[in-house]
Amino acid sequence: MKYTEVAIVGGGPAGLTAAMSAAKLGAEVILIDRNDYLGGQLIKQTHRFFGSKQQRASERGIDIARELSDQVMNIPNIQVMTEATVLGYYEDGVLLVEQNKKIITIHPKRIVISTGGAEKTLLFPNNDLPGVYGAGAVQTLVNVYGVKPGKKVLMVGAGNIGVIVSYQLLQAGIEVVAIIEAAPKIGAYWVHAAKVVRAGVPILTRHTIVKAHGEREVNGATVVRLDENWQPITGTQKKLDVDVICLSVGLTPLSELLWQAGCKMVYVPELGGNVPLRNEHLETSVPGIYVAGDVAGIEEASAAMMEGSLAGLEAAASLGYTSETLQENLRDVLEQLKGLRSGSVGEKIRKGMEQVSLG
């Protein structure tokens, strides 16, 4: 049995900042990630972030991942376990971890769950054919490994991810035949959408996919126009010549460990699915278990980093660690989260957040 003060499950943007914050306050930290690298989904993001400097404005995700990982690896009171899968949480507070085909048990005083999210899929005939991918899957192939999944892409979904990945496909020399979006308006920020529109990619709103074509792999897609009641309009079907269909239809929180631990969970569509109730310290209904990042609700990576900082500080502070600047740091992080969630773009998140408070 390993003992530690704070165990952090998931080494993406939220987990990395949680580890740094807790460790800088003095806590002993173990950071656990099932990948053989740290950074989560940041490692495939070549676009620049925006926001304030603390939110890493103007930095690319790939650079943020490298900086944060390097910092974490150099903090002496953080032990990093990669290629380590947390298999379960037991009610005596023990985490069961598999690493190098061995089982390790870890008994932390506090746990931060920052397991992130995974891509949703969409129902249509032949959606199981090779050539149908989550948008993030294609982003990884292209941006991490330098491999093209095909020559011609249909992007389904015009939120930020769909539009950003479309631009990244163009940068890699892959044709994006069209971006379709079922809603009357795109969800993406115009700063991202303008790039692909200038590159000649049509964004077809009020359109959805009818089916994928191909016997063994995708070789086409049929799309259709929708009316104001989201019903297909007869006679508007169009066959597109594509060999890749990218689904960018949202992420869902990877909350299995929280369910297993008995945290009170609630289904909040604005936050992507089943998320835990939490208090203002990001502590769940199970004392000592904190959450941060996409597992607590799907948002941008900047919010994940801020939530990670908050969860890390709160977890360490609950163990008695403090500093001259702790209260100031907490206020600063909360102000930044508030800023990220302000305005019309944050409306959906704010509505979601109203539904997850532990009373």
Place this chain on the structure above:
Amino acid sequence: MRIEKHPILEFKSSSKIKFTYNGNELEGYEGETIAAALHAAGVRIMRESGHLHRPRGLFCNIGNCSSCLMVVNGEPNVRVCVERLREGMVVETQKGKGELK
């Protein structure tokens, strides 16, 4: 297909690795996943589903969805999207749930 030129990223060549796919020798690079190496070689079919025998390929690429399971060095249900390529690997299309030996 590999990306030759990119405005932001530089894909450094690492050492080449030989492996076999369904008995055919292929080459990939150190550091990439089996799935990436297969895609570079134009292979997108990784599994045949258990009941309807339909071809299945990569979907999530982060080890989550179980769509890309293949037989690697005789061991079934390897998530080739997160498994790194190693010299001499024997990779085979998986039929259904695979058989443990």
